[in-house]
Amino acid sequence: MRFPETLRYTPSHEWIEVTGKKARVGITDFAQKELGDIVFVELPEAGRTVKAQQACCVVESVKTASDIYSPVDGTITAVNADLDKKPELINEDCYAKGWIFEIELTNPAQIDNLLTAKSYSESYAT
Amino acid sequence: MYEKLIAELSSPGRNAFSLTAWNGEETSVGQYIPENLLRTEPAKLPEVSKIDIVRHFTRLSQKNFSIDTNFYPLGSCTMKYNPKINEETARLAGFAHTHPLQPASSVQGLLKLLYCMERSLSALCGMDAFTLQPAAGAHGELTGMMLIKAYHTKKGDGVSRTQVIVPDSSHGTNPSSAHLAGYEIITIPSDDRGMVDLDALKANLSSRTAAFMMTNPNTLGVFEKNILEVADMVHKAGALLYYDGANLNPLLGICRPGDMGFDVVHVNLHKTFSTPHGGGGPGSGPVGVKSILEPFLPIPRITKNNDTFLLNGYCPDSIGKVSAFYGNIGIIIRAYAYIIINGINGLTRVSELAVLNANYLMSRLAGSFNVPYKEGVMHEFVISLKKEAQTYGVRAMDVAKWLIDNDIHPPTVYFPLIVEEALMIEPTETETIDTLDEFIEHMMAVKDTMRGDPSLFHELPRTTEICRPDEVQAARNPILTWHDRN
Numbered sequence: 001m002r003f004p005e006t007l008r009y010t011p012s013h014e015w016i017e018v019t020g021k022k023a024r025v026g027i028t029d030f031a032q033k034e035l036g037d038i039v040f041v042e043l044p045e046a047g048r049t050v051k052a053q054q055a056c057c058v059v060e061s062v063k064t065a066s067d068i069y070s071p072v073d074g075t076i077t078a079v080n081a082d083l084d085k086k087p088e089l090i091n092e093d094c095y096a097k098g099w100i101f102e103i104e105l106t107n108p109a110q111i112d113n114l115l116t117a118k119s120y121s122e123s124y125a126t
Numbered sequence: 127m128y129e130k131l132i133a134e135l136s137s138p139g140r141n142a143f144s145l146t147a148w149n150g151e152e153t154s155v156g157q158y159i160p161e162n163l164l165r166t167e168p169a170k171l172p173e174v175s176k177i178d179i180v181r182h183f184t185r186l187s188q189k190n191f192s193i194d195t196n197f198y199p200l201g202s203c204t205m206k207y208n209p210k211i212n213e214e215t216a217r218l219a220g221f222a223h224t225h226p227l228q229p230a231s232s233v234q235g236l237l238k239l240l241y242c243m244e245r246s247l248s249a250l251c252g253m254d255a256f257t258l259q260p261a262a263g264a265h266g267e268l269t270g271m272m273l274i275k276a277y278h279t280k281k282g283d284g285v286s287r288t289q290v291i292v293p294d295s296s297h298g299t300n301p302s303s304a305h306l307a308g309y310e311i312i313t314i315p316s317d318d319r320g321m322v323d324l325d326a327l328k329a330n331l332s333s334r335t336a337a338f339m340m341t342n343p344n345t346l347g348v349f350e351k352n353i354l355e356v357a358d359m360v361h362k363a364g365a366l367l368y369y370d371g372a373n374l375n376p377l378l379g380i381c382r383p384g385d386m387g388f389d390v391v392h393v394n395l396h397k398t399f400s401t402p403h404g405g406g407g408p409g410s411g412p413v414g415v416k417s418i419l420e421p422f423l424p425i426p427r428i429t430k431n432n433d434t435f436l437l438n439g440y441c442p443d444s445i446g447k448v449s450a451f452y453g454n455i456g457i458i459i460r461a462y463a464y465i466i467i468n469g470i471n472g473l474t475r476v477s478e479l480a481v482l483n484a485n486y487l488m489s490r491l492a493g494s495f496n497v498p499y500k501e502g503v504m505h506e507f508v509i510s511l512k513k514e515a516q517t518y519g520v521r522a523m524d525v526a527k528w529l530i531d532n533d534i535h536p537p538t539v540y541f542p543l544i545v546e547e548a549l550m551i552e553p554t555e556t557e558t559i560d561t562l563d564e565f566i567e568h569m570m571a572v573k574d575t576m577r578g579d580p581s582l583f584h585e586l587p588r589t590t591e592i593c594r595p596d597e598v599q600a601a602r603n604p605i606l607t608w609h610d611r612n
Contacts, residue, residue: 039601062597063540
């Protein structure tokens with residue numbers, strides 16, 4: 001399993017990639033493997049304001065439906081509409097084509113509290 | 127063999143009816159129905175001969191897998207035998223030929239039965255009052271949550287108590303029902319014995335808690351030994367304790383949710399009280415309450431005035447109606463027949479045997495399979511096939527398919543969520559030791575086959591019309607409607 005070092009992680013298995021004041025969010029390699037074949041993604045609405053650890057969308061697999069939590073406070077600015085037709089992108093390429101939403105950070109300092117690739121993979125991806 | 131749909135059997139001009147000629151005056155349908163609601167072309171109804179209709183539906187009925195044909199150890203669903211006298215009772219003309227709009231004075235016998243059913247359930251569950259209106263278990267849960275909300279609102283706490291706590295082993299409907307009633311869900315972990323973690327409960331109870339929802343025994347089949355302490359903690363926080371009656375089957379005549387401190391319960395007549403379950407019939411989820419919640423019960427309430435039974439619609443604090451009329455009456459009649467025929471001694475025996483059968487199966491299977499939570503197991507237990515999945519690549523779903531090929535309905539799979547590769551087995555009280563032994567033999571054969579040729583499992587089942595559907599494709603691109611290609 002792959003956990004890129006450029007990303008930050010949450011104990012609930014989301015990754016976040018920060019570029020300036022914006023960031024992309026998806027689920028980790030571990031999460032997609034545990035969920036199995038993803039069959040549906042209920043995307044959040046762009047423009048919605050969310051808090052860190054707030055459930056904001058749902059990923060459904062053959063096994064189960066799971067809430068996806070925002071890693072940070074912010075406003076959702078874009079969603080990956082490709083997932084509507086091809087939810088399997090999350091299984092195939094969870095860190096790039098399988099991103100879920102883009103968020104504008106309210107408080108960029110929150111990123112420092114998130115897990116590094118090392119601590120995530122050691123403590124949570126097991 | 128593939129059974130064509132009734133629409134595919136259709137051939138223009140065929141029919142299965144003959145009507146006598148109409149000698150009266152003909153009028154246009156447009157006189158009675160607004161023009162914009164009238165069809166512009168004939169409905170595409172199947173045109174089929176009588177014998178083809180009979181054969182089609184008879185063949186379909188024979189494809190049915192049922193408790194009347196095979197062993198059905200589907201955990202948490204309590205797929206028990208439905209005694210035929212239930213059916214005979216529900217078909218008595220005085221019950222079967224009533225109409226929901228008849229005046230109460232003309233259905234006194236039926237109202238008496240409903241009244242007695244409410245009293246019987248109250249006595250069995252240790253509650254003060256029952257409503258029979260909810261049409262299924264989850265409907266009962268929603269009704270229960272609405273009662274809890276009405277109670278807190280009346281006390282002035284309605285706005286501040288916004289949370290409902292559930293254990294991580296709970297039935298999925300519990301958090302769903304509470305959410306539908308407008309509550310925020312807090313999930314707490316189970317302890318290493320599979321019971322409610324008291325510290326986690328304590329940490330989450332507060333002046334914001336409206337209720338704690340649980341079932342006892344829980345979904346691992348384990349009796350919550352600390353239930354009195356749990357009730358005490360919940361009540362001290364000013365919250366109410368909700369009982370999901372899906373697992374009531376091992377408790378009849380032995381102990382009562384009301385005595386354990388539960389304030390609201392729902393029972394599933396289609397589980398514990400032997401009415402049809404699954405595709406076999408509508409459900410019924412009566413809700414019982416302690417007296418503090420009685421004013422909020424749905425209307426109408428059935429009341430008795432001397433020897434007359436009334437449908438009382440005047441209850442100012444009631445949450446209103448939760449059913450168009452008074453619930454699934456035909457099902458309630460069946461369940462009442464079951465209660466009367468068994469009596470309290472018979473019902474106690476039902477529960478004793480349900481527990482005995484489950485524990486017999488568990489102790490025989492525990493030598494070959496991992497049963498992660500064994501302590502205090504009642505009427506069902508959960509096997510984890512995690513090790514088998516890792517070693518042989520044979521998963522709970524594969525074992526389920528094996529059992530299908532051996533004419534056994536698979537146990538519940540992948541639930542509860544806290545057990546990996548779960549198989550949840552509930553034999554119920556009606557099975558003989560021979561049936562249980564046969565099931566054990568099949569499970570042993572499963573184990574032997576895994577050791578021999580595990581790859582075989584991935585092609586199962588072989589005996590069914592549709593063998594292994596592509597579940598991923600079916601979920602991603604479901605085709606839900608039949609379209610006439612012509």
